[in-house]
Amino acid sequence: MIPPQDDRPVAPLLTARGIAKTYAVRKSSPVTVLRGIDVDVLPGEMVSIVGPSGSGKSTLLYCLAGLERADIGEIALGGTRIDSLSQSRLAKLRRDRLGFVFQSYNLIPSLNAGENVALPARLARHRAPDVEGALAAVGLTGHAGKRPGELSGGQQQRVAIARVLAARPDLVFADEPTGALDTTTGAQVLDLLRAHAADGRGVVVVTHDLDAAARADRTLVLRDGAVVTELVSPTAAGILDVLHATTSGAAA
Numbered sequence: 001m002i003p004p005q006d007d008r009p010v011a012p013l014l015t016a017r018g019i020a021k022t023y024a025v026r027k028s029s030p031v032t033v034l035r036g037i038d039v040d041v042l043p044g045e046m047v048s049i050v051g052p053s054g055s056g057k058s059t060l061l062y063c064l065a066g067l068e069r070a071d072i073g074e075i076a077l078g079g080t081r082i083d084s085l086s087q088s089r090l091a092k093l094r095r096d097r098l099g100f101v102f103q104s105y106n107l108i109p110s111l112n113a114g115e116n117v118a119l120p121a122r123l124a125r126h127r128a129p130d131v132e133g134a135l136a137a138v139g140l141t142g143h144a145g146k147r148p149g150e151l152s153g154g155q156q157q158r159v160a161i162a163r164v165l166a167a168r169p170d171l172v173f174a175d176e177p178t179g180a181l182d183t184t185t186g187a188q189v190l191d192l193l194r195a196h197a198a199d200g201r202g203v204v205v206v207t208h209d210l211d212a213a214a215r216a217d218r219t220l221v222l223r224d225g226a227v228v229t230e231l232v233s234p235t236a237a238g239i240l241d242v243l244h245a246t247t248s249g250a251a252a
């Protein structure tokens with residue numbers, strides 16, 4: 001008998017197992033930043049990562065997105081192992097299938113907002129992106145002709161989000177994507193990321209904003225480079241409880 005479709009296992013968009021990383025800034029005192037982390041992202045899922053400053057959130061995101069190499073562990077994106085991929089193949093896979101919202105935005109200063117938004121889709125030879133639509137979605141109608149230097153920090157952050165979403169990548173990684181935004185705009189951006197995931201894609205978002213984190217399907221709470229708790233259908237209060245319980249009073 002053919003099983004009903006709902007019972008079929010769903011292939012994850014991202015699978016990471018045993019991710020570990022140590023920085024040997026000085027040989028005498030290497031810093032272990034990630035200590036064996038497992039992450040899965042299923043199609044349609046938004047996963048948030050929270051934890052105290054220095055707990056390894058950004059490093060984990062960089063490793064999952066193939067921007068940094070983990071020392072140990074396996075990472076597969078859509079069934080392709082990226083930990084053993086050559087630099088050039090990894091760059092192509094990132095260009096075609098992944099989007100990254102950097103905490104520092106990383107816009108190209110010589111290009112205007114519209115050109116910045118259009119660039120990833122052009123490089124990936126995707127069909128022409130709806131630049132005006134992407135800018136409108138983040139509340140930047142009429143700003144396409146402005147260069148990053150003519151925009152506020154919050155506006156630059158929204159251009160960076162429009163740039164990633166316009167290319168419609170399978171997986172979006174976002175490091176503190178609401179850090180420069182007011183509460184209302186931040187909530188709108190999270191809704192956009194949510195909607196992006198809902199369409200069978202995946203989103204992994206690092207944030208210290210607990211309301212933002214609670215908009216995800218699952219939240220991973222990191223401490224000292226390890227996942228201490230995973231919350232399903234999280235609430236801001238629930239995340240705060242875990243942070244308090246695991247950080248002995250340290251700021252989130």
Ligand code: ADP
Pocket residue numbers: 023025031033051052053054055056057058059060
């Ligand atoms: P978070 O994003 O949670 O604040 P990070 O991943 O940025 O944490 O950093 C975790 C730890 O790793 C910190 O102690 C930081 O100093 C260290 N670290 C991060 N990047 C590097 C690097 N390139 N070289 C050395 N140490 C690093």
Ligand code: MG
Pocket residue numbers: 057058059
């Ligand atoms: Mg960080």
